[in-house]
Amino acid sequence: MVTVAPPHPWTYALRLPHDPRAVRVARMTVRAALRGHGRQDALDVVELLASELVTNAYLHTKGPASLRLTGLGDGRLRAGGWDSDPYVPSPSGGAGDDSAPLAPLDTGSGRGLLLVQEYADSWGGRALGDGALGRGAGKLLWFEVGGRATLPLLPK
Template identity: 45%
Template sequence: MPETETETSTEPAPESWEYSLHIPNDLRAVTVSRRTLRLILTMHGLIGLVDVAELLAAELVSNAVLHTKGPAALRVRWTAGVLRIGAWDADPRPPEPPQELGQLVEAEDGRGLGMVRACADLWGWQPLSRFGNRGKFVWCELRAAA
C-alpha cells in the first residue's frame, strides 16, 4: 500500500499589521491622518486602496474631531485581505445614521457617514469603555481586489 503524505503549505501566513495614531481635537488632524494612512498603505504595497481609504479615514476622523471635544485616534488594521479603518473618540453617543444615497446631494449634514456607507464594503460602530473613560469606535472595511 503506498504511503500518502498530508499536504502542508509552506507558504507563510498572510501578513497582518495594525497602526494607531493618537490625534488631538484639531481639524489639522484630518490631513495628518490622511497622509499617515497613505504612507502606511504605500509601504505595505496597498497603493490600490489609498484613494478610497483616505476618503474614508478623512470622514471618520472629521466626525471624531468636529462632533466631540476630546482627543481621538485613527486605527488601521490589515488582516486576511481586509483593511479596517476606524476612529475612536471620547463621545459615547452613537453616530447619526448615514443618509440614503439619493439624499446625500441635498443634505447639509450627514454626508460623511453616507459616503462611508457608499464606499466601504462594511461599516459599523461600537461603544467603548476603558479605565472609566467612555467613547465609541466607528469603523469601516475595504476588501482588497482578488
C-alpha cells in the same frame, strides 16, 4: 521599486489631538502606510473614509481621537476611529432612523457616514463601556475594504 504586502496582519495606531490639522495628519499617515505595504489599490477609498471618521470626531467632540489602520492577512484593510462621544450616529443623520432627511447636495457636510456606507465593504459602530466618573468611554466607528476598494467615477 514595488513593495510586497506581508502575509501577516500589520497595524498603525494614531492618537490625534482635537485640532483641525489632525485630519490632514490622518490622511498622510494612511497614504504612507498603504503605499509602504503596496496597497495603492485601496488608497483613495481608505484615505477618504478614514478622513471622514477623523473629521466627524473633530466636529462633534471636544476631546482627542484615535485612528487605527490594520492590514489583514487576507487582503482586507480595516480602519477604526475612536472618539470620546458615546453617541453612534446613523448614516442618514438621524438617531438610527433611516427615514431622516439627507443633507442637501449644496451643503459642504452631513454625508460622511453615507460615504462610509457606500464605499466600505462592511462597517459599523458601537458605544464603548463606562469610562471615568460613570461617563461613557466614547465610541468606535470602523470600516473594512477588500477587493472592491476603488472609488467609482462620480457624476459632475
